[in-house]
Amino acid sequence: MKIKDGFIMRDVLDKTMVVPTEEAGKDLHGFIRLNATGKFIWNAIAEGKTIEETAKAMTEAYEGLSEEQALLDVQGFVEKMKEAGVFEE
Amino acid sequence: MNEAPLYLRIADLLVEIDGWDDGLRAFRKFSVDPSALDAEPVPDLRVKYVPSVTEEPWLRLHRLLSEALIEKDVLLFHASAVALDGEGYAFTAPSGTGKSTHAALWKLYYGERLVFVNDDKPFLVFRDEEVFIAGSPWMGKHRRGENVTVPLRGIAFLNRDKENRLTGLSPVDGYMELMKQVFLPPTKEGMEKVLALLERVVTKVPCYRLACTPDQAAVEAASEMLRREGQ
Numbered sequence: 001m002k003i004k005d006g007f008i009m010r011d012v013l014d015k016t017m018v019v020p021t022e023e024a025g026k027d028l029h030g031f032i033r034l035n036a037t038g039k040f041i042w043n044a045i046a047e048g049k050t051i052e053e054t055a056k057a058m059t060e061a062y063e064g065l066s067e068e069q070a071l072l073d074v075q076g077f078v079e080k081m082k083e084a085g086v087f088e089e
Numbered sequence: 090m091n092e093a094p095l096y097l098r099i100a101d102l103l104v105e106i107d108g109w110d111d112g113l114r115a116f117r118k119f120s121v122d123p124s125a126l127d128a129e130p131v132p133d134l135r136v137k138y139v140p141s142v143t144e145e146p147w148l149r150l151h152r153l154l155s156e157a158l159i160e161k162d163v164l165l166f167h168a169s170a171v172a173l174d175g176e177g178y179a180f181t182a183p184s185g186t187g188k189s190t191h192a193a194l195w196k197l198y199y200g201e202r203l204v205f206v207n208d209d210k211p212f213l214v215f216r217d218e219e220v221f222i223a224g225s226p227w228m229g230k231h232r233r234g235e236n237v238t239v240p241l242r243g244i245a246f247l248n249r250d251k252e253n254r255l256t257g258l259s260p261v262d263g264y265m266e267l268m269k270q271v272f273l274p275p276t277k278e279g280m281e282k283v284l285a286l287l288e289r290v291v292t293k294v295p296c297y298r299l300a301c302t303p304d305q306a307a308v309e310a311a312s313e314m315l316r317r318e319g320q
Contacts, residue, residue, distance in 0.1 A: 008277060010284055013291070015261050019268075019284065022275035031268065 001045055001078060004088055009034070009042055018042075018086060032084060041077045045087065051078060096121040096130065099154075100163055100214045100223040100238050105132035108139060109150060115226045118236045134161055151210075151227050155272045159279055162215040163223070164286050165272035168244070170206040170222045171195050177206060177222040177239040178314060180299070181270045182247035189231060190303050191247060191311070198308040208233035213241070213271070215286055220293045241294050243314040250300035253310035257317070263296030264288065 006023030009016065016039045018032040034042065040061065044054040055070040062070075081087035095106040097119045103126075123130075136157050138150050155165040168181035169192040178195075180188040189208050196203050206222055209229025214221040222241045228234035246258065246266050258266070267287050274280055297314060301307035 006277060008280055008284070010281070012264055012284070012288055013261050019280065021277050021280040022273075023277055031265065 001051060001087055001089060003042070003046055003081075004086060007086055009039070009046075020086075032086070037073060038077055041074055045078070051075060093123070096123060096126060096132065097226070098236065099158070099225060100212060100221070101216070102133040102158075102161055102163070103130065104154070105130070105135045106150070106154075107135065107137045111146065113147075113226075115147075115228070115232075118224070118234075119226045134158065147227075156274055156279070158212065159272075159274060159282055159286075162286065164213045164215075164283060165210055166213045166222070167210055167270045169208045169229075170211040170241075171203055172206050172237060172239040173199055173203050173315070175239055176315075177241045178311075179211070179222060179241060179244045180247055180311075181244065181266075186247055187249060187301075187303055188247055189229065189233075191299075191301060191307060192233075193231075194303075194305060194308050195311075198305060204235055204237065205233035206235065206237055206239060213286070213290060214238060215289055218293070220290055241290075243295050243297060243317075244290075245297045245299040245311060245314065247299050247301060249303070251302065252300065253302055253307050254300045255310050255313045256298050256300075258296040258298050260291035260296070263291040266296070267291065 006021045008019045008021060010019060016034040018034060040058065041054055044057055049057065051074050055067060055074045058070040059065050059067055078087055095109050097104045097116060098121050099119060134157055136154050138153060140146060141149060168179040169188040170177055170179040171192050180191050182188050192205065192208060207224045207228055208231050210225060210227050212223045212225055214223050220241045221238050223238040224234045224236050264287055267290060271283065273283060295317065299311055301310065
């Protein structure tokens with residue numbers, strides 16, 4: 001799983017956003033807002049972690065998060081990002 | 090073919106345009122007489138105009154200039170901007186919503202105290218910790234604008250409604266709206282620069298939503314911007 005070229009993830013004030021650039025070949029009005037979990041997963045994928053490795057890292061970072069739930073969260077996020085054309089295999 | 094470069098003053102910058110051989114009246118409030126310059130002028134920015142078959146020249150030059158200006162912390166903004174007693178206010182909305190109409194109503198209401206900075210695409214100018222709004226030769230179909238740069242005191246995002254109401258917009262919401270109304274460069278580096286500039290706008294300039302009717306009462310509602318310090 002990787003992030004397609006041309007997307008910028010950026011903190012804006014107290015929020016985090018994903019912004020496409022023309023290099024991404026996308027409609028320029030398609031910004032995506034990320035919460036803290038989304039940002040965590042994004043950074044993990046950007047570092048080259050697999051979905052499973054990302055879920056594992058999440059259980060270490062977030063107390064009380066089971067491995068099953070973490071995996072579901074990561075898979076869900078990755079699916080959304082693939083549908084949006086931001087992530088690809 | 091006219092080989093001499095054209096000099097324009099935009100905001101606080103001396104801009105040299107090379108390769109433009111079609112003198113235009115539209116430049117007149119912005120062009121600098123070469124005799125007023127040094128023998129070897131040192132422009133703040135040089136833009137090389139190269140024609141293309143796909144793009145109309147006047148628009149192409151605007152785009153090349155807008156892209157180049159980002160390096161100087163100057164950003165194109167799709168808005169109708171006015172200056173009231175030297176203080177700038179900008180109205181923005183999707184095309185056709187009525188921002189020109191609204192600005193024209195301000196002129197009717199405030200008369201001599203009000204000038205148009207630029208009715209279509211002014212420039213946001215970032216200097217020290219302040220945000221300014223500046224005129225440009227590209228003034229839109231009504232040709233309203235001046236070569237002035239004033240501090241920007243408020244941005245109102247317009248929508249048509251049956252009633253007039255001005256409400257404050259949070260900086261993040263203002264940011265999201267502004268992103269749809271500024272020049273977005275094609276490169277990642279350019280984009281990062283613009284996003285950083287936008288953050289400066291919303292931390293310095295109060296943003297509002299203005300639901301408005303196309304008449305004078307709208308100006309009264311909008312003028313509340315003059316009295317507010319922000320949200």
